[in-house]
Amino acid sequence: MNEEKQLLELDRQWNEAYPQRDVAILDRVIADDWLCIDGAGLIISKKQLLDRVESSENFLDSYKFDEIALRMFKDAAIVTGRLSRTGRDEAGRFYLEQRYTRVYVKRNGCWQSVATQVTVVKQERLMETTPPNNSFNRSANSIAFICETCCL
Numbered sequence: 001m002n003e004e005k006q007l008l009e010l011d012r013q014w015n016e017a018y019p020q021r022d023v024a025i026l027d028r029v030i031a032d033d034w035l036c037i038d039g040a041g042l043i044i045s046k047k048q049l050l051d052r053v054e055s056s057e058n059f060l061d062s063y064k065f066d067e068i069a070l071r072m073f074k075d076a077a078i079v080t081g082r083l084s085r086t087g088r089d090e091a092g093r094f095y096l097e098q099r100y101t102r103v104y105v106k107r108n109g110c111w112q113s114v115a116t117q118v119t120v121v122k123q124e125r126l127m128e129t130t131p132p133n134n135s136f137n138r139s140a141n142s143i144a145f146i147c148e149t150c151c152l
Contacts, residue, residue: 003072003077003111004070004072006111007070007072007077007079007104007111008068008070008079010029010104010111011068011070011079011081011102012065013025013029014026014029014030014102014113015065015081015083017029017053018053018063019063021053021054021056023050023053023054026049026050026053027046027050029112029113030046030049030112030113031046031105031107031112031113031114032046033046033114034046034049034112034113034114034115034116035114035115035116036049036115036116036117036118037116037117037118038118039096039098039118039119039120040120061085061086061087061088061093062085062086063083063084063085063086064083064084064085065081065082065083066081066082066084067080067081067082067099068080068081069081075105075106075107076103076104076105076106077103077104077105077111078101078102078103078104079101079102079104080099080100080101080102081099081100082097082098082099082100082121083096083097083098083099083100084096084097085097086126091125092125092126092127093125093126093127094123094124094125094126095122095123095124095126096120096122096123096124097120097121097122097123098118098119098120098121099118099119099121100116100117100118100119101116101117102115102116103115103116
């Protein structure tokens, strides 16, 4: 398998690890010195991400990763993509769309991510029964909680 395909497969495994809450895959894909700026602007470590994923009860109701692109630079690579998802937390249902950038480096023959940046593109609180005018309840505190729970 060429390196481009190998990296895209690694990234696909990362994406699939979230709904399965598979911290073993994330632990393998993410370097120990990895840092992320999540959708709320917080800097989180690998351990914090693994703890978030492991402790989440229901990470996603539905999700789609798309618009994935790869750029190679010898022993470094950048993967960008988009996540669209709906989920549920203690405040109810929500919709969230994010774009992400993941930086991978090749160390000792193995590819791992060393950095991630997540940008929230769209966020909405979904009412259990959407009113006819399709209005949404947007709470800054609720949205901040949603953003803090996901670092791609």
